[in-house]
């Protein structure tokens with residue numbers, strides 16, 4: 001079987017940026033995914049409904065002609081987010097509210113310093129049934145960078161999930177065995193998104209023949225046992241795990257730098273990379289549920305009706321792509337992906 005047709009998938013964790021960067025990357029996602037949950041870590045952050053809705057308009061205005069794509073907007077949670085803003089977010093169709101621990105990742109400085117400070121907001125979100133999306137890493141410099149997800153779960157996420165028993169929660173870009181085990185054992189309403197890089201690479205990829213800034217993202221790639229755990233979760237058929245690329249474009253100049261920023265661009269092969277990982281695990285038949293059903297079901301959206309067709313054919317990835325005044329280095333730059341997009345019908 002050399003072709004694979006799926007219900008058109010959704011990307012449940014995506015960074016589209018703004019301006020020329022948005023224009024450069026949007027087509028890659030919109031050619032593949034019917035919808036995407038778009039992250040709010042712009043500068044300034046999308047911490048008001050008005051900011052999120054005007055950004056939505058800019059996304060739609062940047063959409064290449066002929067593509068059908070629905071951006072699903074999120075709100076950036078701060079310690080000052082009010083009950084009124086959350087109520088307005090729910091009414092405006094914002095699909096989730098994003099918790100960035102301050103300092104944990106790109107553009108997280110406006111985020112949350114003390115998780116307890118947002119408990120009143122979480123109470124409101126629980127009553128509105130507005131999901132919480134979490135970058136689950138502590139920022140405590142005493143905690144080793146490879147342990148930050150596991151420690152966040154123990155210190156913050158487990159207590160939060162217990163304290164708000166009806167709040168729907170996504171542990172975004174889960175990267176560890178501890179994260180996968182936590183979600184599996186959790187009460188209903190707790191889920192996780194999984195990126196293609198955390199399925200296909202372990203931390204060795206950061207040092208393959210030299211320092212590899214384009215393999216640097218947060219949470220950082222982990223040991224092989226954790227990659228294996230993420231892959232097992234993705235292919236398990238368990239509806240609590242779903243596709244979220246975390247495609248996070250940065251200009252080449254800011255990646256190849258003395259202090260290179262975190263983020264991997266994968267939207268150019270946003271479904272193909274998962275097909276490759278699922279096939280390598282002998283689980284291609286599980287890809288559709290992971291990519292096209294579980295996320296929609298979690299967000300209580302109708303599943304897509306269109307289809308997407310891939311062909312098994314080694315496909316070259318360019319060394320770099322246009323990106324405003326700079327260039328963008330995609331995952332697998334100069335290499336190949338084993339699958340190719342043939343067709344996407346809405």
Ligand SMILES: NC(=O)N[C@@H](CC(=O)O)C(=O)O
Pocket residue numbers: 015041105106135216217218219246248249262263264
């Ligand atoms: N994943 C990343 O390494 N970077 C993301 C932020 C995030 O998702 O944490 C970005 O916005 O660049």
Ligand SMILES: [Zn+2]
Pocket residue numbers: 105135172173218219
């Ligand atoms: Zn994150």
Ligand SMILES: [Zn+2]
Pocket residue numbers: 013014015039246248
């Ligand atoms: Zn992200």
